[in-house]
Amino acid sequence: MIYKNFFSNILIHLILSYLIVFYAHANILVSIKPIGFIASAIADGIMPVDILVPNGASEHSYILRPSDEKKLQDTDLLIWNGPDAEPFMAKSVFNISSNKTIVLTDIKEIQKFFIPINSNNCKDNSKHVCKNNVDSSFNSKTYNIHFWTSPDVARNIAITIHKKLLQLMPQKKDKLNENLKQFELSLNNTDKKIMIELAPIRNKGYFVFHDAYVYFEKHYGLSSMGYFTKNPEIQPGLKHLYEIKKTIKENKVVCIFSEPQFKVSVIDSLIKGTKVNQGVLDPLGSNIKLSKDSYLTFLLQLSNQYQSCLKNKK
Numbered sequence: 400m401i402y403k404n405f406f407s408n409i410l411i412h413l414i415l416s417y418l419i420v421f422y423a424h425a426n427i428l429v430s431i432k433p434i435g436f437i438a439s440a441i442a443d444g445i446m447p448v449d450i451l452v453p454n455g456a457s458e459h460s461y462i463l464r465p466s467d468e469k470k471l472q473d474t475d476l477l478i479w480n481g482p483d484a485e486p487f488m489a490k491s492v493f494n495i496s497s498n499k500t501i502v503l504t505d506i507k508e509i510q511k512f513f514i515p516i517n518s519n520n521c522k523d524n525s526k527h528v529c530k531n532n533v534d535s536s537f538n539s540k541t542y543n544i545h546f547w548t549s550p551d552v553a554r555n556i557a558i559t560i561h562k563k564l565l566q567l568m569p570q571k572k573d574k575l576n577e578n579l580k581q582f583e584l585s586l587n588n589t590d591k592k593i594m595i596e597l598a599p600i601r602n603k604g605y606f607v608f609h610d611a612y613v614y615f616e617k618h619y620g621l622s623s624m625g626y627f628t629k630n631p632e633i634q635p636g637l638k639h640l641y642e643i644k645k646t647i648k649e650n651k652v653v654c655i656f657s658e659p660q661f662k663v664s665v666i667d668s669l670i671k672g673t674k675v676n677q678g679v680l681d682p683l684g685s686n687i688k689l690s691k692d693s694y695l696t697f698l699l700q701l702s703n704q705y706q707s708c709l710k711n712k713k
């Protein structure tokens with residue numbers, strides 16, 4: 400009996416030591432920062448979150464470094480947007496067990512919100528009528544990939560991460576449930592606040608630098624007149640610039656937004672001598688630190704960035 404107790408004590412001790420070492424090193428790795436904001440809310444007090452694409456870099460043109468490859472192989476849970484939306488990491492993810500990954504573009508509840516590119520249904524944002532029928536796989540040529548700016552999508556991303564972490568760590572159920580509940584509550588309050596804040600500027604026309612905001616714009620009914628480029632690495636064509644210039648001359652444009660990741664001298668020359676304001680929108684929240692509230696800070700920052708350019712007259 401004494402021996403039996405002795406050995407079972409050792410066994411319990413070994414299991415506990417293993418768990419302590421596991422949790423001390425365990426982490427969640429997320430491809431891009433805004434999705435890391437949501438992961439940080441759900442994993443708060445449970446596991447740290449690390450981001451692959453660093454501040455100042457763009458997910459459209461990122462190239463993995465050897466240290467990124469190591470992060471990918473070492474992580475306990477990888478959250479990313481799949482090989483079509485994030486081709487820069489597709490080859491390296493190939494070896495990682497599907498049990499340790501979440502591919503957000505494969506989740507049905509998230510696919511429901513995808514907005515087609517170049518859809519006539521989506522031109523009039525105020526009508527909220529972007530229909531889509533996403534099949535099994537996501538295609539970035541058909542759908543806009545920047546779905547993280549939608550609060551509805553964010554809620555479903557949070558639910559997906561919560562479900563996966565529950566599977567991986569059932570013993571953390573209470574904390575995980577509490578984190579999800581808190582996130583959903585704060586998200587609803589923030590969403591209502593932004594809806595009120597943006598109401599007075601819903602009809603103000605503007606151009607954005609790249610088409611990273613359609614989910615936010617559709618949700619809040621904003622009136623984008625278009626974008627300079629689909630891929631921020633590629634400069635807009637002359638014909639497209641001429642059309643934007645024509646719209647500016649017709650006095651329909653209040654603001655043109657650039658982005659902190661890209662210096663666009665073409666915007667300076669376009670608005671020179673006009674009454675058009677220049678603002679900045681950051682689709683990745685590069686200045687925001689990861690925390691349980693960082694996704695809400697990100698949405699509020701976008702709202703403030705829209706307001707400060709669209710409210711002010713030059």
Ligand SMILES: [Zn+2]
Binds near residue numbers: 609
């Ligand atoms: Zn983008």
